Amino acid sequence: MTSIVLPGADRRLETYRMREPVVWDLPPSPPTSRVVYAAAHVVADPLADHSPGSPASLDWEATLRFRRHLWSCGLRVADAMDTAQRNMGLDWAATAELIRRSAAEARHFGDPADLLACGAGTDHLPGSATLEQVVAGYLEQIETVQDAGARVVVMASRQLARLARGPEDYHKVYATLLAHTDRPVILHWLGEMFDPALAGYWGSHDLEAATEAFLALVHDNAARVDGVKVSLLDAEHEVHLRERLPDGVRLYTGDDFNYPELIAGGSHALLGIFDPIAPAAAAALHALDGGDHERFASVLAPTVPLARKIFQAPTYHYKTGIVLLAWLAGHQDAFVMVNGAHSNRSILHLSEVFRLADQAGLLPDPGLAAARMRALLATAGVTG
Numbered sequence: 001m002t003s004i005v006l007p008g009a010d011r012r013l014e015t016y017r018m019r020e021p022v023v024w025d026l027p028p029s030p031p032t033s034r035v036v037y038a039a040a041h042v043v044a045d046p047l048a049d050h051s052p053g054s055p056a057s058l059d060w061e062a063t064l065r066f067r068r069h070l071w072s073c074g075l076r077v078a079d080a081m082d083t084a085q086r087n088m089g090l091d092w093a094a095t096a097e098l099i100r101r102s103a104a105e106a107r108h109f110g111d112p113a114d115l116l117a118c119g120a121g122t123d124h125l126p127g128s129a130t131l132e133q134v135v136a137g138y139l140e141q142i143e144t145v146q147d148a149g150a151r152v153v154v155m156a157s158r159q160l161a162r163l164a165r166g167p168e169d170y171h172k173v174y175a176t177l178l179a180h181t182d183r184p185v186i187l188h189w190l191g192e193m194f195d196p197a198l199a200g201y202w203g204s205h206d207l208e209a210a211t212e213a214f215l216a217l218v219h220d221n222a223a224r225v226d227g228v229k230v231s232l233l234d235a236e237h238e239v240h241l242r243e244r245l246p247d248g249v250r251l252y253t254g255d256d257f258n259y260p261e262l263i264a265g266g267s268h269a270l271l272g273i274f275d276p277i278a279p280a281a282a283a284a285l286h287a288l289d290g291g292d293h294e295r296f297a298s299v300l301a302p303t304v305p306l307a308r309k310i311f312q313a314p315t316y317h318y319k320t321g322i323v324l325l326a327w328l329a330g331h332q333d334a335f336v337m338v339n340g341a342h343s344n345r346s347i348l349h350l351s352e353v354f355r356l357a358d359q360a361g362l363l364p365d366p367g368l369a370a371a372r373m374r375a376l377l378a379t380a381g382v383t384g
Helices: 060-072 092-106 131-148 158-163 167-178 207-220 235-243 259-264 278-289 293-300 303-310 315-328 338-343 347-359 366-378
Strands: 003-007 013-017 036-039 076-079 116-120 151-154 185-190 225-231 250-253 268-271
Touching: 003 347, 003 366, 036 278, 060 076, 060 092, 076 092, 092 116, 092 131, 116 131, 131 151, 131 158, 131 167, 151 167, 158 167, 167 207, 185 207, 207 225, 207 235, 225 235, 235 250, 235 259, 250 259, 250 268, 259 268, 259 278, 259 293, 259 303, 278 293, 293 303, 303 315, 303 347, 315 338, 315 347, 315 366, 347 366
Parallel strands: 036 076, 036 268, 076 116, 116 151, 151 185, 185 225, 225 250
Antiparallel strands: 003 013
C-alpha cells in the first residue's frame, strides 16, 4: 500500500495510506439516458512564459490527448469554456486554434456536432462600447465554432453584462445571434460565483426576475435552442427552471455540488467536475442507463466531497484542482497552467484534493500520484 506524508487542515503532518487503484468498467458506448458533456481543461506548455497577462501557450498533444481520454470514456466534450480558462488566461488566438484542433480530433470518434460543443463569446473585444459591437464579437466566434463543425455554446458575456440596460437588451442580442446559427445551440447561464463580472445577467440582480427574462427568451426561440446550461449552484432553482423549459429543450446541469441528484432527477449535464471524474461518471451513467439508480448514486457519492473541495470559494479558481488531478493521474507531464493559475490554491487545499481524489478511486497509479504529490509538497517545505 502506497503512503505519503500530507499536511492536514491543522497544519500537522500525517501519514496517509492510499487505497488500491480502482479499475473502472467503462461502457462500450455513450450514455443513452442523458446527454453528458465534460468541460475540458487545457494543458499549458510547461516551458513557456505563463506570467499573468502573457499570451496563452498550450501543449497541444497533451491537450488533445486528454480530449481523446474523455471521448474514450463515452462522454462528450465541452471545449473553450470556463474550465479551459476562458476570461482567465486563454486568449482568443489560442481559443480559436483549440476549437479547430478539437473538432478535427473529434472526427476520429464521430461527428463533431454530436461529440463537441464549444464556447462562443465576446472576450476578444473587451473594450466593446455598444450592443452592436457585442453582437459582432459573438458572431465572429460563432462562425469559428460552426466552421469547425462543433455545436455552439453561447457563453455569457462580460461586455454584454456591462452594457445591457435591462432584459430587453439581452433579448435583442440573443435573438439576433440565434438567427445566425446553423443548428440549435446551448445557452449558458454562468453565475457570479464563477465570474463576478456576470452579476445581474439577464437584466436583474433578482434571481426570480432574471429567471423570468431568461425563460421568455428561451420560449421565444425554442426551435433554435438545444438546451440551457445552468451554473448557479442552486439545485432547487434548477429543478424549477427545468420544469418550465419548452418541450425539447434540455437542462444541462452545471451544478458541481449537486450533480448526482440533479442528473438522477432528469437533468442532462455539462460539468467541469466531469473532467477529473470521467471514468466514475461514465460508470455511473452506464448504471443509470440500465435503471440501476442505487449503483448510479453509490458510484458518484465519493466524488461529491472532492467536487465540493475543488469548487469551494473562490469558486472561479476551481481549474487549479482540476489540472492538479490531470497531472497526478498521468494525463500530462507538468503541473503548470496558463496565466500562472497553478498558484491560485494553497498547498493545504491541494493536499485535501489529493486525499479526496484517492478516496474516490480517481488516481489510477498510486505510485505515480504519490511521487508527483511529494514533489509538489517539497516546494512548500513538506518532506517525509
